[in-house]
Amino acid sequence: MSSLLPVTGPDIQPVELDVSLTYTCLPGDKKGVVLASKIKRKKGKKNKQKKVSTPSLPAKKKKKRSKKKAARSMIDNLEVATSSESVLENPQHLDETYQQLKKRVLEKVSSLAEITQVNHQISLEEKIKQILKTDCDTFYLVDLSTIILKYKNWVQHLPRIKPHYAMKCNPDPRIVGTVTACGAGLDVASMPEMQRGLDAGVAPDSMIFANPCKMPDHIRFAKQHGVKKMTFDNANELRKIHEIYPEAHLVLRILADDSHSTMRFGSKFGANVNNGEAEELLKVAYGLNLQVIGVSFHVGSGCQSGEAFRNSLTLARKVFDIAQSHSHPMSFLDIGGGFLGSDTETVIFADIADSITKCIDDMFPGVTVIGEPGRYFASECVVLVTTVIARRERVHQEEGQHAETYVDYYISDGVYGSFNNMFFDYYKPNPHPMKNGEGATNWSSPIGGSSPPAQHHSTLFGPTCDSIDVVCKDVDLPELEIGDHVYFFNMGAYTSAAASSFNGFVPPKSYFIIS
Numbered sequence: 001m002s003s004l005l006p007v008t009g010p011d012i013q014p015v016e017l018d019v020s021l022t023y024t025c026l027p028g029d030k031k032g033v034v035l036a037s038k039i040k041r042k043k044g045k046k047n048k049q050k051k052v053s054t055p056s057l058p059a060k061k062k063k064k065r066s067k068k069k070a071a072r073s074m075i076d077n078l079e080v081a082t083s084s085e086s087v088l089e090n091p092q093h094l095d096e097t098y099q100q101l102k103k104r105v106l107e108k109v110s111s112l113a114e115i116t117q118v119n120h121q122i123s124l125e126e127k128i129k130q131i132l133k134t135d136c137d138t139f140y141l142v143d144l145s146t147i148i149l150k151y152k153n154w155v156q157h158l159p160r161i162k163p164h165y166a167m168k169c170n171p172d173p174r175i176v177g178t179v180t181a182c183g184a185g186l187d188v189a190s191m192p193e194m195q196r197g198l199d200a201g202v203a204p205d206s207m208i209f210a211n212p213c214k215m216p217d218h219i220r221f222a223k224q225h226g227v228k229k230m231t232f233d234n235a236n237e238l239r240k241i242h243e244i245y246p247e248a249h250l251v252l253r254i255l256a257d258d259s260h261s262t263m264r265f266g267s268k269f270g271a272n273v274n275n276g277e278a279e280e281l282l283k284v285a286y287g288l289n290l291q292v293i294g295v296s297f298h299v300g301s302g303c304q305s306g307e308a309f310r311n312s313l314t315l316a317r318k319v320f321d322i323a324q325s326h327s328h329p330m331s332f333l334d335i336g337g338g339f340l341g342s343d344t345e346t347v348i349f350a351d352i353a354d355s356i357t358k359c360i361d362d363m364f365p366g367v368t369v370i371g372e373p374g375r376y377f378a379s380e381c382v383v384l385v386t387t388v389i390a391r392r393e394r395v396h397q398e399e400g401q402h403a404e405t406y407v408d409y410y411i412s413d414g415v416y417g418s419f420n421n422m423f424f425d426y427y428k429p430n431p432h433p434m435k436n437g438e439g440a441t442n443w444s445s446p447i448g449g450s451s452p453p454a455q456h457h458s459t460l461f462g463p464t465c466d467s468i469d470v471v472c473k474d475v476d477l478p479e480l481e482i483g484d485h486v487y488f489f490n491m492g493a494y495t496s497a498a499a500s501s502f503n504g505f506v507p508p509k510s511y512f513i514i515s
């Protein structure tokens with residue numbers, strides 16, 4: 001039995017949404033909407049610090065086991081992809097713990113969405129086509145189950161660390177509702193984010209105001225609503241907090257090892273531990289009679305290595321020792337965000353998390369530890385679906401060469417909308433074309449051995465009048481017509497959160513599903 005979460009809202013019509021985890025006919029480069037980290041790892045490059053957390057089976061046995069799983073899935077009438085790499089190892093993950101979490105999620109989001117129960121299975125592209133039939137040509141398909149499963153995965157590998165979802169990443173109330181219903185707290189960066197957290201029923205004690213440079217009004221708001229924990233990394237901030245909210249519980253943000261991350265924050269935030277800056281700040285705080293309860297850091301967004309966390313934890317330990325030497329023992333540690341949205345061949349969440357857990361057990365016994373994951377929860381649960389709204393062809397011929405046709409497509413979302421993540425978040429779009437209409441060829445996962453369609457050099461432009469609005473340049477795509485579609489995976493983090501309505505194009509609607 002599945003539950004549907006049609007979205008209600010001022011500009012969103014309720015729509016019946018089906019729920020199943022049969023998103024198995026996915027393109028080869030995508031492991032599934034749900035919990036990529038549970039998918040069999042690809043052979044090839046291995047992470048140096050890679051450890052297998054469950055007892056390892058010999059390779060041959062593993063192969064047999066996954067074949068058995070596929071067979072079992074077929075008996076259960078679940079679709080199974082032709083490529084075993086893209087088969088989800090569910091529905092075992094929808095266990096008792098999952099069901100309990102799901103119940104809490106449904107209770108919480110029931111006030112934000114009309115819930116309908118359905119009971120059938122459907123592939124991702126069929127689901128997309130169902131929604132397209134409602135005359136919606138651009139939308140986010142949000143799988144809340146993915147968030148629940150990722151929460152379970154977090155708890156399994158980081159049992160001592162309570163996640164505080166960084167809502168800047170995607171503040172949608174249904175996403176915030178899901179992650180907090182599971183048990184997460186919130187990392188908030190401003191007064192409006194605090195308000196959203198309070199609206200979601202999150203206790204002030206489960207929030208951290210993790211912006212080292214805060215607006216005075218926002219500190220007042222925190223005081224008014226009892227959001228006590230807040231970060232700082234400079235003496236002026238300490239004086240500001242002292243004036244407005246001297247009872248606050250302060251957390252010193254230190255300069256972390258962010259050398260392994262796509263987006264580094266060190267140039268903007270963090271007190272240096274090694275040159276004495278952190279100790280000086282502690283002295284200022286003690287001089288003002290402020291309570292510094294602990295340390296936070298952020299290894300940067302899109303962290304590629306567990307080493308960054310290990311090095312940063314060592315720095316944090318140094319600060320704990322300094323505080324102890326000043327007779328102000330600390331009891332709180334915040335390891336920030338930085339975890340990838342999905343595993344890659346070389347960066348595996350479970351491995352990094354297991355190594356963090358070991359370090360924390362060794363270095364911080366008895367300390368309360370939290371994290372601030374954003375992308376980890378929000379990225380993978382969203383598929384963005386767009387429509388081709390216009391096209392043109394250009395013929396290129398170099399001297400002595402055959403003429404080549406280039407096709408320009410104009411799709412219904414671009415860099416001023418969801419694809420702002422290409423600029424702000426280094427997102428690299430990987431388009432999945434889909435023909436419009438019933439029974440159209442499913443190019444991305446050809447079933448039945450049909451030969452692949454001819455490919456053309458193609459460029460995908462966004463819908464605005466600006467020439468910078470380019471989503472993909474010179475990619476090979478099969479012939480598309482106006483009204484066909486292109487969809488993109490991993491579009492939940494830092495997409496809608498920063499999308500504009502430049503040229504009047506409003507950000508897409510969202511449709512929610514849960515299994």
Ligand SMILES: Cc1ncc(COP(=O)(O)O)c(C=O)c1O
Nearest residue numbers: 166301302337338372373374375
């Ligand atoms: C203070 C803080 N915490 C957490 C995050 C979330 O980071 P990520 O999405 O990489 O997990 C950010 C991102 O900017 C941040 O600034």
